[in-house]
Amino acid sequence: MATLKGLTSVLWLIANTLFWSVPLYLLTLLKLVTPTRRLRLRVLAGLNAIALAWIATNNWWIRHWVKPNITAHLPEGLSPSQWWLVIANHRSWTDIFVMQYVLYGRTSMPKFFLKRELIFIPIIGLAWWALEFPFMRRYARSELTQRPKLAERDRRATQRMCERAREMPMTIYNFVEGTRFTPAKRDRQASPFRHLLRPKAGGTAQVVRLMGDRLSGILDVTLHYRHATPNFWHFLCGRETPIHMEARRLNVPAWMGNGDYHLDPHYKERFHSWLNALWEEKDHALASFPSSSLS
Numbered sequence: 001m002a003t004l005k006g007l008t009s010v011l012w013l014i015a016n017t018l019f020w021s022v023p024l025y026l027l028t029l030l031k032l033v034t035p036t037r038r039l040r041l042r043v044l045a046g047l048n049a050i051a052l053a054w055i056a057t058n059n060w061w062i063r064h065w066v067k068p069n070i071t072a073h074l075p076e077g078l079s080p081s082q083w084w085l086v087i088a089n090h091r092s093w094t095d096i097f098v099m100q101y102v103l104y105g106r107t108s109m110p111k112f113f114l115k116r117e118l119i120f121i122p123i124i125g126l127a128w129w130a131l132e133f134p135f136m137r138r139y140a141r142s143e144l145t146q147r148p149k150l151a152e153r154d155r156r157a158t159q160r161m162c163e164r165a166r167e168m169p170m171t172i173y174n175f176v177e178g179t180r181f182t183p184a185k186r187d188r189q190a191s192p193f194r195h196l197l198r199p200k201a202g203g204t205a206q207v208v209r210l211m212g213d214r215l216s217g218i219l220d221v222t223l224h225y226r227h228a229t230p231n232f233w234h235f236l237c238g239r240e241t242p243i244h245m246e247a248r249r250l251n252v253p254a255w256m257g258n259g260d261y262h263l264d265p266h267y268k269e270r271f272h273s274w275l276n277a278l279w280e281e282k283d284h285a286l287a288s289f290p291s292s293s294l295s
Helices: 002-033 037-066 094-103 116-120 124-130 141-146 150-165 183-188 202-211 232-236 254-258 265-288
Strands: 070-073 083-088 109-112 170-175 215-225 243-250
Touching (some): 002 037, 002 124, 002 232, 037 109, 070 094, 083 094, 083 202, 094 215, 094 232, 094 243, 150 170, 150 202, 202 254, 202 265, 215 265, 254 265
Parallel strands (some): 070 243, 109 170
Antiparallel strands (some): 215 243
């Protein structure tokens, strides 16, 4: 029965995505021939509405079919008419559905930092491109050492996204670990944390610098799964163990708007210290939840 439920969930996701992709693609074609940015913003507002409708119908499916055991603690004062930056730990593809489920209607249109390779996912990759999600490339440290200008591509993508983000409220999501957590990855990078990978500060620092005066706050989200190795298929089958989402609202420190992460080494060190302190608190919070032990 669980497998049948999972297969039905997959069919639902495919059908829901195909249904909303039709009006989305039509508006995307209109956007391509719209002559001015002002008119394109109106089309983009329509595209955002379609994306939010996709999320809303997914949430209906999650609530009435998957029926996960999700608890959440949210701060007061959230609004879909404001700008937010969400930083979160990353455990599974389930993370995205859980955050959209919990924060839908409470925060503005979500946009994620995405790996460049995801643009090639059928249907949805083009949708992310039309919705102006930032696509980031991954480079090995050795590549960046030999060709440091490669990092500029990601910075320009983030800058374009932030410039456009100022034009209408949105919530920018950043999984600052850069990839899903596993004990093997933690050990490979010699992470000082038990339940987390090392956080990457560059993207967050750039968003804060470019959007600081627009942001109503930073939402520090901690996602905890009772099972040590959460699995998206188990979620689709309604078999995922309890999930808890803790979000706290942080004000943007005044000093963050007065430096350049990539040019000022003192600012960079201060930003790293700030983010690592958050990650230490998050690691302690994750350790306080009951769960299967991590290897």
